[in-house]
Amino acid sequence: MKFPGQRKSKHYFPVSARDPLLQADPAELVTTSPVVGIDQTMVDIEAKVDDAFIERYGLSRGHSLVIEDDVAEALYQELVQKKLISDQFAGGTIGNTLHNYSVLADDRSVLLGVMCGNITVGDYAYRYLCNTSSKVDLNCLQGVNGSIGRCYTLIGDNGERTFAISPGAMNQLHPDNIPEAVIAEASALVLTSYLVRAKEGEPMPQATMKAIEYAKKHQVPVVLTLGTRHVIAENPAFWRDFLHEHISIVAMNEDEACELTGESDPLLAADMALQWVDLVLCTAGPAGLYMAGYSDEDVLRRTNLPLLPGAIAEFNQYEFSRAMRYQDCTRPVKVFSHIAPYMGGPEKIMNTNGAGDGALAAVLHDISANNYHRQKVPNSAKHTQSFLTYSSLAQVCKYANRVSYQVLNQHSPRLSRGLPEREDSLEEAYWDR
Numbered sequence: 001m002k003f004p005g006q007r008k009s010k011h012y013f014p015v016s017a018r019d020p021l022l023q024a025d026p027a028e029l030v031t032t033s034p035v036v037g038i039d040q041t042m043v044d045i046e047a048k049v050d051d052a053f054i055e056r057y058g059l060s061r062g063h064s065l066v067i068e069d070d071v072a073e074a075l076y077q078e079l080v081q082k083k084l085i086s087d088q089f090a091g092g093t094i095g096n097t098l099h100n101y102s103v104l105a106d107d108r109s110v111l112l113g114v115m116c117g118n119i120t121v122g123d124y125a126y127r128y129l130c131n132t133s134s135k136v137d138l139n140c141l142q143g144v145n146g147s148i149g150r151c152y153t154l155i156g157d158n159g160e161r162t163f164a165i166s167p168g169a170m171n172q173l174h175p176d177n178i179p180e181a182v183i184a185e186a187s188a189l190v191l192t193s194y195l196v197r198a199k200e201g202e203p204m205p206q207a208t209m210k211a212i213e214y215a216k217k218h219q220v221p222v223v224l225t226l227g228t229r230h231v232i233a234e235n236p237a238f239w240r241d242f243l244h245e246h247i248s249i250v251a252m253n254e255d256e257a258c259e260l261t262g263e264s265d266p267l268l269a270a271d272m273a274l275q276w277v278d279l280v281l282c283t284a285g286p287a288g289l290y291m292a293g294y295s296d297e298d299v300l301r302r303t304n305l306p307l308l309p310g311a312i313a314e315f316n317q318y319e320f321s322r323a324m325r326y327q328d329c330t331r332p333v334k335v336f337s338h339i340a341p342y343m344g345g346p347e348k349i350m351n352t353n354g355a356g357d358g359a360l361a362a363v364l365h366d367i368s369a370n371n372y373h374r375q376k377v378p379n380s381a382k383h384t385q386s387f388l389t390y391s392s393l394a395q396v397c398k399y400a401n402r403v404s405y406q407v408l409n410q411h412s413p414r415l416s417r418g419l420p421e422r423e424d425s426l427e428e429a430y431w432d433r
Helices: 051-056 069-081 093-105 124-130 180-184 204-217 229-234 236-246 254-261 266-273 355-376 393-408
Strands: 035-038 042-048 064-066 085-090 109-112 114-116 142-144 149-155 161-166 188-192 222-225 249-253 279-283 289-296 322-324 332-339 387-392
Touching: 035 093, 035 204, 042 069, 042 124, 069 149, 069 161, 085 093, 085 124, 093 109, 093 188, 093 222, 093 355, 093 393, 114 124, 180 204, 188 204, 188 355, 204 222, 222 236, 222 355, 229 236, 229 254, 236 254, 249 254, 249 355, 254 266, 254 279, 266 279, 266 289, 266 332, 279 355, 289 322, 289 393, 322 393, 332 393, 355 387, 355 393, 387 393
Parallel strands: 035 109, 035 188, 042 149, 064 161, 114 142, 188 222, 222 249, 249 279
Antiparallel strands: 042 085, 149 161, 279 289, 289 332, 322 387
16 A cells, blocks of 8 residues: 655655564465445546537437436447547546545555446446556446446537436445445445435435445444535435434535535534534635544644634644544544645646545545554554544645645546655645644
8 A cells, every 4th residue: 555645754654565573474464454435337428419419319408417228328329330429437426536546545445336237348338447447346346237327428519518417227236235344344435425315216225325334333434425515405404414323524515515514614514514423524625625523632733833713713723633533532622624725726727526536535545544554553653542544634634635636637537647756846844744
């Protein structure tokens, strides 16, 4: 596993067989704990078409419509025959997060969901596999007779975009295909709010609840990303109860946070969310990124950075503390951190889709590294308490912020490579926290 973020050597922990004091007995070799996620497997298909094409399939120019499977298949076959497709990208918020995690950590993650039982070279399902890191374990996917989700972006003669969405069989994951053994060894189980919303008779919500049941049984943190504000706005009370009962870590943007809590200030929204969860990641666009969590009073560490004003006065005073689950604290204290956009943000934002998923991937990397280090060096001073993260909240913020910037600065929501080994734009002291 690669170390999360970028540190000076004194922060480095051994991940290769170099230190004779840390050599394990071959019979007791430590393996990393994968991050496991459930997703509605989907491919984004982009094509340039004329207006007649849009009218022929009954689409509304410039709008988004859900289409039936037979229409989606006929549309796809025409695009292929006429060679109109310009790009086919693997999509899905959890798929993106797991891919980015595996690229950053150079380590295994496990994706649960469905995949076409029959795949043809060059088709959308094939492209999904090609655009997913080889470190993402796809062996637990459930085969289906039919298509995975497809989202068509059809670009008209005048550049106007029309969207056609075909869910296919993406919600057909059955509870029997949730492997308890895989979840039991995980660092985290990652979900999205979309998974508990499905048509009557679709098994995805039941499969999701089965996975949550296994995670809680084996004390694996459950992570939920809120999806979009519209999903949360439908029933905020339901989601508050859901978080309180099932979720350890929530990831959201400022709009979703407002719908969930009623607070337009991201800091106050993150503070309120701590009523229900142990750790909060809240991206706030041009305002940067907030994190909120708990740490025990005995292990609080004060920041040496300027104290920040806000709705909570000097809220970042303990941001050098490491996050803990509330249940593991003897005397829990709320801790907060904030960071402005890296380098002021990109000069030109290429893509806003996936920036939050990138930030979450960084947080998951830090959590997974903590589990790995605990197994590798169990008597380390780093593990005097049951910490959730390896790094301080301030450090995790920096790492998440940097990954988010990388996604904003490219067209794809999926990283093609890890972060650069050296940041010419940063002083060494930036990571020395």
